[in-house]
Amino acid sequence: MKRGRKPTIDAADITRAAIAVADAEGLAAVSMARVAQEMGNATMALYRHVKSKDELLALMADAAFDEPPALPDGGWRDKFEVWAKALLAGIRRRPWFLQIPLGGPPSGPRSLAWFDSALGALDDTPLEPAEKVGVVMSLMTFVHGEAWLSVALTQGFETDPAQFSRQYAQRLRETVDPRRMPALAKIVASGVFDVDNLIDADDMAAEFDFGLHLFLEGVAAHIGSRA
Template structure:
């Protein structure tokens, strides 16, 4: 019975050799294509990393790229894994600061490469970098006594929170920038407008919130985003701590 062969996209993702290499190295290879795509996305966002633009940057035809990347969809997966990069060094114990460090490291990747958060999630980690991040996340929970299902659940929730928090903050910032408002002014407008339309009898707690003065003391945008991120992450880690305690 013949051994099952790996799918071509996984072979390319892991850069596996499929046969002997004879003669001179090819001028164009998968690493050059993917590195160029990532560089273009870093410089101009996903819209700058189309096949025609990648081909132009490499001085080749767009059709010649398919030999190395398989398809446009596969290129997205290759870019996602390359853009994620290897896991940075951080302490892996105790579990809470370790898991926090894992989350903060992911947040830093999104801030450095915002286009990563725009890519679709198509399944569990498959590439070498993505798998290394999963391995590092699981490692932070090694001594907790949690089962494998719980560990996977924890890193999925934490990773999902990191991505969502980044997307939310970025979208709000872009919306305010488009309206030529800073965060403080945008929130003052929000309180004023909602106070006008929200009936206290129908929305008693929202009315109380609007009158609390909370939105009048907004820190600097970067500080505000960091505080919001840390607060949400602590809530999740408190839940993990309860699961570990049980």
């Protein structure tokens, strides 16, 4: 019995297979050979559609998220809150995204759709086009930074929970010299770090909301000055 020909593959198929590998085993496991194995193809067959691992990583970065969320009716602020929380949720779902080197500004179709969505939230504001781009890029930077911090801290907690217990407060008291670090010494003395677990999902969500609130307050002030 003759074997049938293997189905034709394309870059989208390869990207989906690479994402499946990253989801299951982490970004370090992704290679052209490993993805070919996942697909049941020869490695060289992949190179006909994706020229290099760098190109594959760029495709993965663009396809890592779903389409941007439907934004609510109302002002730019409510829209930004929905957009930012959806982006954060997408990164947390696929934390390997944070390990992909940034090769340039958004250029893939999915990334551009998210960019367009955030820019559209500013349609009814008096900001100039360049200002709108600056605001959205700053919001992206904030969300990516918060996501990186929460993912890194969560992974650190899973490795060594004791580092995030009251032992941390004790180490600070032993290390922080009030004469050299007076502001930090006051915070330590206030008992902020005297908790059994510094990593708590509710606390991390509240901290993100607070940081987002501060960012949006700054944008609101700038929009007010432009008006």
